[in-house]
Amino acid sequence: MDPAGLTALLAPDGWALLSALPPYDEKLAMVISERLRTEGIDPVLVAAALTQSRLRAKAHAKLGDFADGMLFTQAGLEQATRLEVGAHHARRYRDAGLTHVADLTCGIGADAMAFAGVGLRVTASDVDEMTAAIATVNLRHFPEAVVRHGDGLTLDLAGVDGLYADPARRTSRGARVFDPAAYAPPLDQVLALRSAVPALGLKLGPGIPHTALPDDAQAQWVSVDGDVVEVGLWFGPLAPEGPGRSALLLSGGQAHVVAPGPDGPAQVAVGPVGDYLYEPDGAVIRAGLVGDVAARVEGRLVDATIAYVTSDALHDDPAATAYRVLDTMPFGLKRLRAYLRERGVGRLTIKKRGTAVVPEQLRKQLDLRGDAAATVVLTRVAGHQQILVVEEV
Known part of the structure; x- marks a missing residue:
């Protein structure tokens, strides 16, 4: 928004126009713009008001109803x-x-x-x-x-x-x-x-x-x-x-809040996949506190370099999403395709960590058919590529 647009908006008529606009709809923006210009409203004001209406609608995700009384720049x-x-x-x-x-x-x-x-x-x-x-x-x-x-x-x-x-x-x-x-x-x-x-x-x-x-x-x-x-x-x-x-x-x-104990971030062992798989929250991973989450769920890492935790016990922990492990197998396209077809899986959620596989490419290669849904995790387990079939608890 340029200074002329801001000046026009801050005038009583400009602020009134902005407040009177309906909830922003991209499909209607051009129609509203043409109607307002036809009514003789300054094109600079029309453009500024519609821009602010669009930014306010977008700002609701961050600022809630406060956005309705605010002005914005795109970068801001x-x-x-x-x-x-x-x-x-x-x-x-x-x-x-x-x-x-x-x-x-x-x-x-x-x-x-x-x-x-x-x-x-x-x-x-x-x-x-x-x-x-x-x-x-x-x-x-x-x-x-x-x-x-x-x-x-x-x-x-x-x-x-x-x-x-x-x-x-x-x-x-x-x-x-x-x-x-x-x-x-x-x-x-x-x-x-x-x-x-x-x-x-x-x-x-x-x-x-x-x-x-x-x-x-x-x-x-x-x-x-x-x-x-x-x-x-x-x-x-x-x-x-x-x-x-x-x-x-x-x-x-x-x-x-997840924070390390007085001795610093917890160090946990690597071990075999248990009955449950835990996916730590991204903030926990960025903070380097995956070991602390593993300790909280009585778990271990699936691989020393992978931020997945496994455990034989189920814990309701806000720091991680828990999945029940239904099956495990070495990674292989033919093996996975046969497994999913036997179960009539047509809708597949693919999660990955520590693998170069591109989920959308893999989904096309699997040629999914059926009405069932499933979730697979592609990752490394003790240094080897594995497929974990899971369901969210």
Whole structure:
């Protein structure tokens, strides 16, 4: 959205038009656009309103009904923190006894809204003028929050007792940036601020290697309904659990934390496939805590390099999905095809880990026929390619 579009939207007539639009439907967008233009409404306003209507509809997955009163940019929405995750961020600052948080890279203001929502004073900053203007609109209901346009690294930190940053990890063309030195702002420059304000929190992409994490950070990978969305780095009073790695699993309104014991991540043995197979949550895998899940379910690894756990006991554990093992066999296309045809399997779920097999190609090669459904897991067991036939418990 350009400045002219934002100006048009913020005028009383513009905001009224945006509020009056029906729920966004891609099939009707062109029809609505033509009708509004025929009625004499400024084409700049029409384009801006329909763009915001589309982004609001998309934002519901992250921000729920809050999205209906917000403005967005495409890039800002993609990087915005989910509402429930932002709430957990905010509680860290509140529970640490902090009162004034500087959000150095506020984007559209999703995290700043969460901070203000728990009663924290917020100074939010963004280097992009349009984004800062949109954040100002989104924070309009929070008098304890102010937005500044500028480089967050140069923000006046007088009176600030907590810092937060979510560095941009895409180029201007949308390509992902994997080198922390190429983040905007660079990771090392943000980390340097903890010498002035020890209570520093960072949101980063979950794929960052462990070797890039500072030794004094509590690194917590976060998943929402099984989708790994970020890793948070917490320092000083924001990490009462101390340096280390953990996983926060959010699902169905519940929150579960997986963390190693006082002796560090659990080390478990490799053993034969038992009666049950457990697939740890992705955040647990990213945090390197598969062994801790194995210990919780009285299990063992199927292979030293594979994040599948097997056990002879059934446990209801929020950190892993449990499957009953129905059959096992060495990997072979003809063997698997015959097995499935004997059982009339026409619908097959293929899960894989540690194998180069492409599920869609395999499905075509199997030429499935029948009405039954089945699930197979393609993986390595003690170094050998195996097929596990399973059903979710």
